[in-house]
Amino acid sequence: MIAIIDYGMGNLKSVQKAFEAVGADVLVTNNEQHINNAKKIVLPGVGAFGDAVLNLKKLRILECIKNNIKSGKFFLGLCLGMQLLFEKSKESPKEKGLGIFDGEVIGFNFKGNNNSSLKIPHIGWNQIKKTYQCDIKNDILSDVNDDSFVYFVHSFYVALEDTKIAYTTTQYGVSFTSSIAKENVFGFQFHPEKSQGVGLKIIKKFVTIK
Numbered sequence: 206m207i208a209i210i211d212y213g214m215g216n217l218k219s220v221q222k223a224f225e226a227v228g229a230d231v232l233v234t235n236n237e238q239h240i241n242n243a244k245k246i247v248l249p250g251v252g253a254f255g256d257a258v259l260n261l262k263k264l265r266i267l268e269c270i271k272n273n274i275k276s277g278k279f280f281l282g283l284c285l286g287m288q289l290l291f292e293k294s295k296e297s298p299k300e301k302g303l304g305i306f307d308g309e310v311i312g313f314n315f316k317g318n319n320n321s322s323l324k325i326p327h328i329g330w331n332q333i334k335k336t337y338q339c340d341i342k343n344d345i346l347s348d349v350n351d352d353s354f355v356y357f358v359h360s361f362y363v364a365l366e367d368t369k370i371a372y373t374t375t376q377y378g379v380s381f382t383s384s385i386a387k388e389n390v391f392g393f394q395f396h397p398e399k400s401q402g403v404g405l406k407i408i409k410k411f412v413t414i415k
Contacts, residue, residue, distance in 0.1 A: 207231045207412065208243035210270070212260040214285065215249030216398070223398035227409040237269045245411070246273055249398075250285025251358070254310060255297025257285055271303050279343075280390050281411050287385065287392030288363060296361055305390060307366035313378060320378035326360040333373040333395070339386045345410035346372065346384075355393075355400040357383075362394060 207224060211217055211233050224231045224247070231247075232239060240246060248270065250257055261267040274280045282290050289302045294310035302310075313325045332352045362381040365371060372391070375383035385392045391411065397404035 206243050207245045207247060208240045209233045209247045209249065210240065210266070211235045212250075212257065212264055212266070214252045214257050214260060215283075216251055216396075217249065220247065220249045220283065220398045223405060223408050224412065227405055227412055229408075229412045235264045235266055237266055240266060240269055240273060243273075243278075245279040245281070246270065247281045247283065248286035248289065249283040250289065252285060253296055254285065254288055254294035254302065254361070255300040257289055258297070258300040258302060261289075267303070271305070274303070274305055274390060277389050279411070279414060282390075282392040283398070284359060284394060284396055287394055288361060290385070290390065290392055291363055294361065306370060306385070306387070309364050310361050311364050312361045315378050318378075323378045326358060327377045328358050329356065330354045331357055331375050331377060331395075333375055333383050335373050336371045338369050339372050340369070341386050341388065343410075343414040345386075345391060345407055345414065348406045348410060349403055353403045355383075355395040355397065355403055357395045359394060 288310045290305045291302050291308045292304045315321050315323050335351050370385045370387045371382045372384040372386040374380050383394045397407045
């Protein structure tokens with residue numbers, strides 16, 4: 206069973222339907238025991254970093270998620286769920302994330318430069334380019350062509366300290382890390398559940414890794 210964590214800040218129905226479309230057995234839950242019993246964990250999310258951290262704390266599952274990741278359980282963070290893997294965010298400087306990776310979540314800022322016409326948030330289809338820097342056993346992008354289009358909705362992105370975990374990059378005024386991977390942990394700034402055929406290929410790979 207794959208646990209999709211419900212902490213009040215995700216497009217849970219579309220995530221659940223995408224996983225079920227590839228044959229996954231999923232449970233939408235915020236129950237600590239269910240999360241501990243799951244074979245894999247998915248943390249979706251849309252909204253503010255600080256609100257997400259506070260919600261996870263109120264549900265008393267922040268440490269549960271962290272401990273499951275550290276145990277080696279496969280984990281997939283989607284959009285805000287990817288950002289929460291890091292230490293902090295300029296959006297909510299008082300709240301600390303899961304701290305699985307070093308780095309800070311920062312916002313797009315195009316004022317006064319050649320990209321000032323670009324809109325924030327970054328919404329719509331854009332390309333991902335594989336970095337080939339990640340040394341991982343399970344390449345869940347192996348069925349996805351380089352420069353494939355996926356769907357984004359975000360105003361913030363992660364500034365990595367360890368660039369070796371960068372899985373893909375995307376260009377939007379700047380080149381930013383659009384996905385990360387290390388050992389049992391994957392994170393996507395884009396929404397695979399909204400990325401049609403490409404997204405379903407990624408989800409199916411995550412579901413089938415062992």
